[in-house]
Amino acid sequence: MTDHHAAAPPAGAVPWKKDFALRLLADMVRIRRMEEKAAEMYGAGKIRGFLHLYIGEEATAVGALHALSPEDNIVATYREHGHALVRGMDMGAIMAEMYGKREGCAHGRGGSMHLFDKATRLFGGNAIVGGGLPLAVGLGLATKMQNEKRITACFFGDGAVAEGAFHESMNLAALWKLPVLFCCENNLFGMGTSIERAESQTDLCVKAASYNMPALKVDGMDIVAVHEVTKQAAQRVRVGEGPLFVEYQTYRFRAHSMFDAELYRQKAEVEEWKTRGPIHTFSARLKAGGKLSEEEFLAIDAAANSEVAAAVAFAEAGTWEPIEDLLKDLHTS
Amino acid sequence: MSRKLNYREAMREAMHEALTNDPRVFLMGEDVGMYGGTYAFSKGFLDEFGPERIRDTPLSELGFVGAGIGAALGGMRPIVEVMTVNFSLLALDQIVNSAATFRHMSGGQFSVPLVIRMTTGAGRQLAAQHSHSLEGWYAHIPGIKVLAPATIEDARGMLAPALADPDPVVIFEHAGLFNMEGELPDDWSVDISSAKVRRAGKDVAIITHGGSLPKALAAAEQLAAAGIDAEVLDLRVLRPLDTATIMASVAKCRRAVVVDEGWRTGSLAAEVMARIMENAFYELDAPVARVCSEEVPIPYARHMEEAALPQAEKIVAAVKGFFA
Ligand SMILES: Cc1ncc(C[n+]2csc(CCOP(=O)(O)OP(=O)(O)O)c2C)c(N)n1
Ligand SMILES: [Mg+2]
Numbered sequence: 001m002t003d004h005h006a007a008a009p010p011a012g013a014v015p016w017k018k019d020f021a022l023r024l025l026a027d028m029v030r031i032r033r034m035e036e037k038a039a040e041m042y043g044a045g046k047i048r049g050f051l052h053l054y055i056g057e058e059a060t061a062v063g064a065l066h067a068l069s070p071e072d073n074i075v076a077t078y079r080e081h082g083h084a085l086v087r088g089m090d091m092g093a094i095m096a097e098m099y100g101k102r103e104g105c106a107h108g109r110g111g112s113m114h115l116f117d118k119a120t121r122l123f124g125g126n127a128i129v130g131g132g133l134p135l136a137v138g139l140g141l142a143t144k145m146q147n148e149k150r151i152t153a154c155f156f157g158d159g160a161v162a163e164g165a166f167h168e169s170m171n172l173a174a175l176w177k178l179p180v181l182f183c184c185e186n187n188l189f190g191m192g193t194s195i196e197r198a199e200s201q202t203d204l205c206v207k208a209a210s211y212n213m214p215a216l217k218v219d220g221m222d223i224v225a226v227h228e229v230t231k232q233a234a235q236r237v238r239v240g241e242g243p244l245f246v247e248y249q250t251y252r253f254r255a256h257s258m259f260d261a262e263l264y265r266q267k268a269e270v271e272e273w274k275t276r277g278p279i280h281t282f283s284a285r286l287k288a289g290g291k292l293s294e295e296e297f298l299a300i301d302a303a304a305n306s307e308v309a310a311a312v313a314f315a316e317a318g319t320w321e322p323i324e325d326l327l328k329d330l331h332t333s
Numbered sequence: 334m335s336r337k338l339n340y341r342e343a344m345r346e347a348m349h350e351a352l353t354n355d356p357r358v359f360l361m362g363e364d365v366g367m368y369g370g371t372y373a374f375s376k377g378f379l380d381e382f383g384p385e386r387i388r389d390t391p392l393s394e395l396g397f398v399g400a401g402i403g404a405a406l407g408g409m410r411p412i413v414e415v416m417t418v419n420f421s422l423l424a425l426d427q428i429v430n431s432a433a434t435f436r437h438m439s440g441g442q443f444s445v446p447l448v449i450r451m452t453t454g455a456g457r458q459l460a461a462q463h464s465h466s467l468e469g470w471y472a473h474i475p476g477i478k479v480l481a482p483a484t485i486e487d488a489r490g491m492l493a494p495a496l497a498d499p500d501p502v503v504i505f506e507h508a509g510l511f512n513m514e515g516e517l518p519d520d521w522s523v524d525i526s527s528a529k530v531r532r533a534g535k536d537v538a539i540i541t542h543g544g545s546l547p548k549a550l551a552a553a554e555q556l557a558a559a560g561i562d563a564e565v566l567d568l569r570v571l572r573p574l575d576t577a578t579i580m581a582s583v584a585k586c587r588r589a590v591v592v593d594e595g596w597r598t599g600s601l602a603a604e605v606m607a608r609i610m611e612n613a614f615y616e617l618d619a620p621v622a623r624v625c626s627e628e629v630p631i632p633y634a635r636h637m638e639e640a641a642l643p644q645a646e647k648i649v650a651a652v653k654g655f656f657a
Contacts, residue, residue, distance in 0.1 A: 048633075049457065049460060050463070100634030101634075108632070109632040109633055110633055111460050114461070114462075114633070127460070127463060128419070131462075159392045160392065163392050190363075190391070190392055191363065191364050191368060192389075193364060193389055197389060197391075199391065261369065263369055264367045264368055323637065326641060327629055
């Protein structure tokens with residue numbers, strides 16, 4: 001078993017206006033509370049199937065997605081609850097989808113791993129590892145061929161880097177200079193396999209370089225760094241420089257899914273990474289800089305909790321899609 | 334003396350035995366080692382057999398399945414585990430274009446003694462990218478053998494003959510069976526060539542395989558209560574199909590319903606029905622019926638998933654249709 005020592009917790013002044021900083025903090029807290037509740041509801045049998053929590057990794061989705069515009073395309077994985085929420089989806093629609101209710105964003109057909117939302121241009125949580133990458137290339141191609149300004153941000157894990165689809169997509173995007181931002185959430189594990197046991201080259205940016213694609217590495221636990229780097233990267237992609245690869249170095253605090261004995265990592269390693277937790281470290285920095293009081297934090301937390309309570313109530317009150325509709329939507333007409 | 338064990342333990346024992354008895358055998362796949370196997374089939378193996386023979390792979394299905402083919406060509410006896418049939422699509426090229434072709438295409442020079450195991454089927458609310466039953470597709474491919482162990486005996490017994498087979502064998506393990514318990518008889522050795530009657534009857538032949546077998550047996554019990562004596566035939570081997578045993582059941586019962594978790598169109602069920610048409614048309618008292626999955630990607634919500642799949646009630650209804 002390899003040790004993955006955590007660096008020092010993110011620190012330093014937060015160079016943002018208070019309003020903006022608190023908005024991002026609130027989004028991280030919203031994801032955290034929503035997922036804690038989802039885990040609880042899984043235990044209660046309300047949510048079934050696979051449930052992959054993003055707890056610990058919130059800074060990446062929040063920091064990155066706030067650097068994008070509403071016209072941009074998003075492609076995500078099965079670990080996408082946070083991305084969906086930050087993108088602007090209603091928490092009730094997400095929770096109801098996890099419950100399998102008709103009022104969910106996909107009427108309960110997809111569940112936790114397949115959140116889709118046309119309004120916010122979320123082209124799905126994809127449960128085939130690496131499955132989203134070629135789609136992102138195609139979305140970028142469509143943008144380019146139609147002279148649109150939008151970019152496509154494609155999220156995927158370190159594990160996906162081993163798939164052929166990753167390499168084919170990176171090459172195509174670079175070859176055709178497509179407006180795609182490859183957002184690799186490197187949490188050091190693909191299920192139970194650590195990156196050292198999966199990759200001959202563990203520096204993922206080197207892989208991008210081999211496709212002649214610029215690459216940036218960022219501390220994914222540091223929301224300030226995540227946001228600033230993504231903003232810069234997105235700008236370069238938007239002005240037509242071609243695709244760009246960003247590696248967000250992060251860590252998953254919970255099990256891979258809901259059934260996982262976590263035999264592949266030490267408890268101490270997880271605890272060490274928790275000291276870098278994105279919510280408490282960012283809060284501490286804001287407090288130190290006089291941009292956050294304890295009362296304000298509690299108010300953010302309380303607001304998140306009531307949003308979660310409302311989302312659960314919405315999901316509980318939801319209905320089941322009638323069985324007669326089973327074949328509906330197989331084709332467009 | 335027979336003993337009780339579940340499907341998972343039976344498969345684990347079979348792999349353990351193969352690894353113990355033949356140094357050429359090794360297990361390769363995603364999370365088979367340190368994680369203990371996605372479904373705990375290989376828990377403890379890494380400690381016992383070491384990382385050379387219990388080989389965790391990166392997420393590279395095309396690569397490691399192809400590497401299994403190469404290792405088999407080079408003298409090893411790999412067991413390659415693919416987490417689910419949905420992910421095996423990433424490796425389909427190597428299976429169809431290489432494993433299945435080499436023996437014939439090389440004029441009989443190169444055999445590929447490889448076993449590929451994978452989970453198949455729905456029933457766990459895993460939605461459309463984790464729940465499909467594509468064994469019928471594999472059964473379409475000449476050059477591979479396709480097995481579907483649906484009993485404790487077959488889970489325990491099919492691996493050894495599959496490994497002894499000089500050609501590629503693909504084993505489909507239905508996720509709905511993993512916790513199923515049963516008695517393993519003393520002599521559990523099985524062949525990988527025949528279909529098997531799991532319940533003898535005389536009024537209707539229910540022909541099925543894999544995860545649908547328990548549903549077919551449950552349906553037969555319900556039918557018995559209604560005075561209909563159903564025979565349940567487990568195909569077990571999906572390629573090559575044991576046509577003779579199918580026809581024997583059909584000739585005896587004169588009515589048949591084929592139950593298959595694959596989608597109806599172009600299904601394995603369709604192939605079985607076609608064979609009955611070719612071989613036993615004049616033995617039939619009624620057109621052959623089938624119960625398949627509805628033709629949609631499998632939905633997440635439980636009631637919708639259940640509605641999409643073959644169920645005992647649907648089988649009962651199909652059989653009662655013969656006697657209406
Ligand atoms: C093609 C494919 N192979 C295997 C799986 C099973 N699986 C689901 S998630 C996962 C790990 C992926 O790791 P990574 O890409 O690092 O993302 P993370 O889960 O860490 O966010 C595996 C092996 C899958 N869903 N798709
Ligand atoms: Mg990962």
